Amino acid sequence: MAFVNEILLITCGLLIYKIMQPDKVTDLSYLTEASAGNKVFIKNMIEVFIHQTPELITHLKETAENKDWTEFRKTMHKFKPTLTMMGIYSLKEHVAFLETNVKLGASLEKAPELVLTIENVCQQALAELKKELQSFSE
Secondary structure (H helix, E strand, C coil): CHHHHHHHHHHHCHHHHHHHCCCCCCCCHHHHHHCCCCHHHHHHHHHHHHHHHHHHHHHHHHHHHCCCHHHHHHHHHHHHHHHHHCCCHHHHHHHHHHHHHHHHCCCHHHHHHHHHHHHHHHHHHHHHHHHHHHHHHC
């Protein structure tokens, strides 16, 4: 089964990307494909991510701390497509776990720790995307 998964990843180009960029947490290939390579659109989406992500992370931390799970779910749901657009695939399982468990009211004690993981990965993503933005200015 693992071999089949590797073939699927190679087919999608994700494994090749990870070999070439092993330390990166972002992958703009989906955004590039979805926008048909429109650099203005890609730049705008990166700018939105850079602007909104710190606010969303802060809101997730606050709502988890306050155990406001309804608001937490709304924020996580809003955040999810942005992570996909920026190709932050390493957070997919964390986000799915949080969405499911918050909805069910299960394993809620894990939410703050997972939000911290999301924050750390997003900090790296923000740094990468700020560098990416510089390439649009050159």
